[in-house]
Amino acid sequence: MMTEAQKKMKRYMSSIERKLNLPRDVKKRVMTDLMTSVAARREAGLTDEEIYGELGSAEKAAADLNEQMKEFACRGNPWRFVFLAIALLALLRMLCGVLITHMLTGMTQNEAASIGIIGGADGPTAVFVTSSPGGNTWFWLLVMIAGIAGFLLLRRRDCKAAK
């Protein structure tokens, strides 16, 4: 059972955590150190009120940490969202392709693709034409992968540059 004082400290700490403008892993790093600091101060004989006094209000403590930890903030490159948008558009285009085929012909894409058998009725070609989702889909799939890769790369590169 938590005492009133423990609840108050917990609220104080989560309030600081919420106000930290840092990536999640850095936040965790800061909060574990801050928890250790509070525990050490208690063991040194400080009362909770004295601890609040030393660390300052949650707003002030968080603002101070945000200011000092700027180099760890690693805001991602805003261009990464362009890549994310490209990936989403490609995904949408692929889904639309499937849906339109389905609506227009009342067939699933596999059924639609199997029409290809007529064009390629000789053994191996027929198998290939039937099982491949069609060149267009491959193209959009590649675009989507490129978009996601760009998004992830831009995010990571900025983190490194910030260190």
Added chain:
Amino acid sequence: MEDRLAQQLKKGVLEMLVLELVCRKATYGYELLQRLKEGSEGLFQLKEGTLYPILYRLEDDGLIESRWSQGEGRAAPKKIYSATDRGRQARLRRQLIWVEFKKTVDSFYEGGNES
């Protein structure tokens, strides 16, 4: 003006001193703050926010490492920082740099470099 100079000097020296203190004894953030304050007669009176980036830079460079230590008896578990082998080597190199630096600057102030 003096404030800015003191701040710039402090910034460079603190990373050196934090590594020095962690090399001497595995420790946690609050204890580091206390030892810095007491050892400098109040000149290095830092807040958590100033200390953490120094600790994280040292940790990211592989000079120190952190682990959780279960406190004895009723003591709460703490995140403890200790030096790695690379950290102990870096400590010696930094000490040499500092000695050389200090000697050079002193020689200017003592007039040894007058021409």
